[in-house]
Amino acid sequence: MASMTDIIFLLLIFFMITSTLVVPNAIKLTLPQAQKQTAIKPLSRVTIDAGGNYYVAFGNQRERRVSFDEIAPFLRERQVQEPEMFVMLYADETVPYREIVKILDVANRNKFKIALSTRVPTR
Numbered sequence: 001m002a003s004m005t006d007i008i009f010l011l012l013i014f015f016m017i018t019s020t021l022v023v024p025n026a027i028k029l030t031l032p033q034a035q036k037q038t039a040i041k042p043l044s045r046v047t048i049d050a051g052g053n054y055y056v057a058f059g060n061q062r063e064r065r066v067s068f069d070e071i072a073p074f075l076r077e078r079q080v081q082e083p084e085m086f087v088m089l090y091a092d093e094t095v096p097y098r099e100i101v102k103i104l105d106v107a108n109r110n111k112f113k114i115a116l117s118t119r120v121p122t123r
Contacts, residue, residue, distance in 0.1 A: 008104050012116065043085040044078050046071060048099055050092040072106050079112065087114045 055063035
């Protein structure tokens, strides 16, 4: 039987392989590379920059900086507006894995559909 950590790790790999940059992001990030891309249209965005700062945005809003504790309430409020909402996680490739897992845990606890944004590999 798989443990919760195994499931989260498998979800992380799946989303890293299948997600893409859909909404232009004003925060400078170097996203990890992945071969496969998908074109889901997220309605909410969570961004972690290289400095470990968190940002959130909904729809076409501009990202605003928040503390980690403000992320779940922000997303819950948006999910009331859009029950089928996807959350796209943008994280600089230098962000420690533990920070990404913290966001995945928030998504898991709140049953948010989440995808990880990546960039197409350079040739």
